[in-house]
Amino acid sequence: MPQAKHAPSTPQRLLKTARALFADRGFYGVSIANIADEHGLTKQALLHHFPSKEVLYGQVLKDVSEALEGQLAAACLAGETPRTQLKVFFTALAEKPDDTVISIRLIMRELLDNHQRSERATTWYLKPFLTTLVKMVKTVPGWSDAHDAEVLAVVYQLLGSVSYYAVSGPTLQGIFGKSKVSKLQTVFPVRFEALIDAAFDAPPHAPSKI
Amino acid sequence: MPQAKHAPSTPQRLLKTARALFADRGFYGVSIANIADEHGLTKQALLHHFPSKEVLYGQVLKDVSEALEGQLAAACLAGETPRTQLKVFFTALAEKPDDTVISIRLIMRELLDNHQRSERATTWYLKPFLTTLVKMVKTVPGWSDAHDAEVLAVVYQLLGSVSYYAVSGPTLQGIFGKSKVSKLQTVFPVRFEALIDAAFDAPPHAPSKI
DNA sequence: CCCGGCACTTACCGCTTGGTAAGGAGATTG
DNA sequence: CAATCTCCTTACCAAGCGGTAAGTGCCGGG
Numbered sequence: 190m191p192q193a194k195h196a197p198s199t200p201q202r203l204l205k206t207a208r209a210l211f212a213d214r215g216f217y218g219v220s221i222a223n224i225a226d227e228h229g230l231t232k233q234a235l236l237h238h239f240p241s242k243e244v245l246y247g248q249v250l251k252d253v254s255e256a257l258e259g260q261l262a263a264a265c266l267a268g269e270t271p272r273t274q275l276k277v278f279f280t281a282l283a284e285k286p287d288d289t290v291i292s293i294r295l296i297m298r299e300l301l302d303n304h305q306r307s308e309r310a311t312t313w314y315l316k317p318f319l320t321t322l323v324k325m326v327k328t329v330p331g332w333s334d335a336h337d338a339e340v341l342a343v344v345y346q347l348l349g350s351v352s353y354y355a356v357s358g359p360t361l362q363g364i365f366g367k368s369k370v371s372k373l374q375t376v377f378p379v380r381f382e383a384l385i386d387a388a389f390d391a392p393p394h395a396p397s398k399i
Numbered sequence: 400m401p402q403a404k405h406a407p408s409t410p411q412r413l414l415k416t417a418r419a420l421f422a423d424r425g426f427y428g429v430s431i432a433n434i435a436d437e438h439g440l441t442k443q444a445l446l447h448h449f450p451s452k453e454v455l456y457g458q459v460l461k462d463v464s465e466a467l468e469g470q471l472a473a474a475c476l477a478g479e480t481p482r483t484q485l486k487v488f489f490t491a492l493a494e495k496p497d498d499t500v501i502s503i504r505l506i507m508r509e510l511l512d513n514h515q516r517s518e519r520a521t522t523w524y525l526k527p528f529l530t531t532l533v534k535m536v537k538t539v540p541g542w543s544d545a546h547d548a549e550v551l552a553v554v555y556q557l558l559g560s561v562s563y564y565a566v567s568g569p570t571l572q573g574i575f576g577k578s579k580v581s582k583l584q585t586v587f588p589v590r591f592e593a594l595i596d597a598a599f600d601a602p603p604h605a606p607s608k609i
Numbered sequence: 610c611c612c613g614g615c616a617c618t619t620a621c622c623g624c625t626t627g628g629t630a631a632g633g634a635g636a637t638t639g
Numbered sequence: 640c641a642a643t644c645t646c647c648t649t650a651c652c653a654a655g656c657g658g659t660a661a662g663t664g665c666c667g668g669g
Contacts, residue, residue, distance in 0.1 A: 199616080213515050217427035220656060232657080234617050242657065294511055300563070301504055303570040305423050316574045337575060338582035342590045345567060346560040353559025354552075356510050359517030364526045365547060372548035380552045380601060387597030391590060409646080430626060442627080444647050452627065611669090618663070625656070633648070639641090 200238040202228060208249045212294040216246055216302065250299060250314035253292045257318045260289075261325065271328040276385050279347050283378045285355045293355045319344070335393035343388045350381060410448040412438060418459045422504040426456055426512070460509060460524035463502045467528045470499075471535065481538040486595050489557050493588045495565045503565045529554070545603035553598045560591060 197205070206227045210219045221242050222232040239245040261278055268274030282289055299315065326340045327333055354377055362370045407415070416437045420429040431452050432442040449455040471488055478484030492499055509525065536550045537543055564587055572580045 215425050215427060215511070217425060221658095222656080230616095231618065233619085233659090236658070237616065294514070297507060297511060300566050300570050301425070301507060303573065304504070304566070304568075313570065313574045315570065319574060336582065336586075337579045338586045339590075341571065341575070341579070341583050342564075342587045345563050345587070346591065346594055349559040349561070349563025350556040351559070353510070353555050353562060356514070357555060358514075360510055360513040360523065360525065361551065363513070363517055364523045364529060365551070369547045369551070372546065373551050376546075376548045377552045377555070380549070380598075381556065383601045384556055384594070384598065387601075388590075388594065391593045391597075431628095432626080441648065443629090443649085446628070447646065613666105613668095615666085616664095618661100620659105620661085622659075623657100626654080627652105629652075630650085631648100632650100633646105635645090635647105637642105637644080639643095 199228070199230075199234075203230075203235055203238060204245075204249060204252065207245055208252065208291055208295065211246060211249055212291040212298070215298050216242075221245070247312065247314070250295065253295050254314050254316075254318045256288075257292060257296075258321060261318070261321055265325070271325065271330070272386075272389055275325060275329070275389075276382060279351055279385055280378055280382055282351045283354060283381050290355050293352045297352060297356060329389055332389070332393055339393040346388055347385060350384060354381070409438070409440075409444075413440075413445055413448060414455075414458060414462065417455055418462065418501055418505065421456060421459055422501040422508070425508050426452075431455070457522065457524065460505065463505050464524050464526075464528045466498075467502060467506075468531060471528070471531055475535070481535065481540070482596075482599055485535060485539070485599075486592060489561055489595055490588055490592055492561045493564060493591050500565050503562045507562055507566060539599055542599070542603055549603040556598055557595060560594060564591070 203224060207219075207224050210224055210227075213219075220232070221235050224245075225232045225235040235245070239248065260281065264274050264278035264281065268277045282293065285293075296315065322344055323337060323340050326343060327335060332340065358370060361373065413434060417429075417434050420434055420437075423429075430442070431445050434455075435442045435445040445455070449458065470491065474484050474488035474491065478487045492503065495503075506525065532554055533547060533550050536553060537545060542550070568580060571583065
């Protein structure tokens with residue numbers, strides 16, 4: 190019998206703190222003992238639930254990818270037209286609730302680390318998320334016949350913009366101070382929404398002029 | 400007496416491979432022995448030139464920041480108007496020569512890692528680069544009176560777009576295949592240039608509508 | 610009542626980590 | 640010729656790493 194409804198099981202709790210710690214310090218920056226300590230457990234307790242550190246990390250990435258797919262699906266229900274659906278999704282990221290920021294940080298680390306493991310990698314955790322995102326863009330009027338590369342260019346422009354913004358809080362605050370950063374939090378979403386429109390207004394296949 | 404003209408000194412060579420390895424695997428993913436090994440040296444040889452791993456990493460970041468400042472200065476000379484200067488700078492990043500990709504990867508890692516070291520951090524290696532970038536944006540017609548937050552929003556949109564693109568090659572290739580990624584390389588710069596214009600055309604201070 | 614499995618512990622392993630201490634080869638300089 | 644300085648070595652250290660082995664306490668079912 191699993192736990193009662195609102196008492197997450199030990200593996201679930203371990204996964205949650207693993208997600209947070211890996212996002213903060215990366216795969217090599219976190220030891221399984223660090224994660225287990227957070228719950229007053231030994232690392233062998235963690236190894237009892239997950240066979241190895243790599244498996245644990247993979248599970249974290251899988252969960253993140255699925256969570257983002259879920260947000261995408263939710264945005265589909267929230268918006269009328271495909272374009273507003275995508276707007277809902279991306280601007281939701283720009284509001285950066287805590288667990289979204291964690292997801293974004295993990296994705297960025299995954300993108301960075303794929304540079305070396307790209308040859309021997311067998312599972313691409315971001316694949317389902319990215320492919321459904323591509324599919325969604327193709328439902329935007331005028332984009333149904335667009336080449337995948339064109340769609341990816343748009344997706345990466347928007348994803349990159351919002352991710353950099355979501356991740357840069359501490360750095361910007363250290364350099365420019367608290368007040369300007371808090372003002373940025375009101376300015377960015379507005380400008381970002383305009384950017385989304387600009388990206389979709391530039392028609393695919395016909396390389397845009399100014 | 401330093402080395403002859405085209406024979407970089409040992410510290411310089413160590414810095415170069417440190418830059419490449421830190422970009423690839425991050426601070427915790429690389430040991431000083433890894434770096435020294437690359438030149439057939441022991442880690443103690445490295446510690447002879449740099450007092451600690453942290454100092455070495457700091458020097459790497461400082462070099463990267465200065466290199467980007469240099470590229471920014473070069474773009475200033477290459478372009479006529481401020482806007483074309485910024486276009487030259489950002490699209491040069493989008494062409495992603497090897498050492499630029501290394502710089503971008505290091506910056507992304509620094510942004511990610513600042514999340515935890517933001518409190519105790521004393522030196523912000525990206526500060527000079529970011530502040531001169533902000534200054535440059537303010538020379539664009541119509542942007543001289545813009546609030547820093549507004550400028551930062553634009554800077555981060557563009558920097559994020561191009562960085563994500565520069566970093567995502569291996570992942571996208573793994574997911575979508577070689578051909579689509581190579582097509583992306585011709586598509587992205589075109590769309591990105593349009594995005595730069597769109598970002599600057601949306602006037603500051605007056606939040607843009609569609 | 611006992612047995613098996615679950616969740617977790619202590620004990621241990623070999624290896625790597627960043628860093629210190631001390632010394633040696635080789636050129637430069639008095 | 641001896642002293643010194645630079646660059647690098649071997650030897651060593653305590654601490655931490657991921658992972659294995661072997662229990663231990665507990666709880667539910669036969």
